[in-house]
Amino acid sequence: MCVQLAAAPPDIPFVVIADKNLLLQRAAQLGIDLHVQDYVAGHGKGEWEEKGKHPSPALSVIHVPLAAPCHAGVLDAANSEYVLATLKRAVKGCLSGEFTGMVTAPVHKGIINDAGIPFTGHTEFLAEQTDTELAVMMLVGEGVRGRHGDAQHSVREPARRITTDIPMGSSETKFVMRVALATIHIPLKDVPAAITAPLLERVIRTIQRDLRDRFGITRPRILVAGLNPHAGEGGYLGREEIEVMIPVLDKLRAEGIDVSPPLPADTLFTPSKLAQCDCVLTMYHDQGLPVLKHASFGQGVNVTLGLPIIRTSVDHGTAMELAGTGKADSGSLQEAIRLAAQMAQYEKNANL
Incomplete structure (x- = not known):
């Protein structure tokens, strides 16, 4: 995906943290004449920009060497470290102010384990690397509510409701869909015990602060x-809503946080509700x-x-069957870069 990104880069400065030889090998495999420039910290412009001879496609790269040869579509535990x-280097750069944010590609959790x-x-x-007590996963997408409830997507705008790029006279309305998780990667059987009042609060x-x-x-x-x-059907289908969730939500609402009571998930994701939240x-x-x-x-x-840093990522997994084929879609990576830049600008404005 990074090689594809070089061929159609977003209008946002970025640097790739990877083994530069691997990038060149993949580019050659895909028939792409990729140019690689070593990134130098503190330099506002690279050698190509200074000379006005920026080749395309090109990537500015922080070289982190592989531990073992990497073959497309083949997992190797030797390269887990x-x-x-690469992640640790990105975190270090964000914490120091060298980078404004980090955008991650998918990783294979199984091979690392x-x-x-x-x-x-x-x-x-990343929570561990930044000494963060609680990190919350949120995915951002965008839908279009049409006459028949059809959905299309992009995440270019962070606003609640978006009406651009829709034909005049249309009943369609674009809206951003953001879904956050109270628990993340734990077995389903462990979820009820994990939903505690302190965690939920x-x-x-x-979510409110960010x-x-x-x-x-x-x-x-x-x-x-x-x-x-x-949502528990008044306690007949479970009492977690009554005993854990409602007291916390009432407390936060009393403080002025605009949060709903527990709602049935099967009707929560209707376009009319999503467009208003x-x-x-x-x-x-x-x-x-x-x-x-x-x-x-x-x-x-x-x-x-x-x-304490901005981090976005793609919304998909590794798709090993597509590695080295040139068929992987870099669309989510492009959107992740754009959203990270938007978040950085909003944070900058908030701190003025």
Whole structure:
């Protein structure tokens, strides 16, 4: 995807952290004449820009060497440390102010664990690397509510409702869909015990703060999915809503945070509700993400809230069967870069 990105780069300065020889090998495999420039920290312009001879396609690269040869579509646990080393370098640059944010490509969690390194995902790893007590996963996509409820996608604008690029006279309305998770990569059987009042309160405060400071939403409207079918049906289908969720939500609402009571998840994701809110908080991974990915797969963006740095990522996995074929779609990577830049600008404005 990085090689494809070089052929159609976004109008945003970026640097790739990877083994530069691997990038050149993949480019040759795909028949792309890729030019690689070594990134030098503190230099506003690279050698090509200074000379006005920027070749295309081209990448500015921080070289992190592979531990073992890498073959397209073949996993190798020997390179697990390499993957983590690229992430650590990006975190270091963000914390120091060298970079304004980091955008991650997908990683294969299984092969990292096969190497004997406990790894549940980017979100948890980056929280550990930045000494963050709680990081929240949120995916961002965009839908179009049409006459028949059809959906299209892009994440170019962070506003609540968007009406650009829609033909005059159309009844369609673009809206941003943001879905955050109270729990992330844990077994489904462990979810009820994990949904505690302190966790829920911290998650919602994190969402509210980052939507305000990094998305420019003055007073975010957050809809909360219940844990149980029909949000517990008044306690007949589970009591987590009554005993855990409602007291926390009432407390936050009394403080002025615009948060809903627990709502049934099966009707929460209707276009009319999504178009009127800024974020949906779901209780577990597969409660909310299938809806968003159905609407915007390949163009959505994964955002980590609560970190001291800006981090976005693609909305898809490694797709090993596409490695080296040239068929991988870099659309989500492009959107992740754009959204990271938008978030950085909003954060800068918030700190003025």
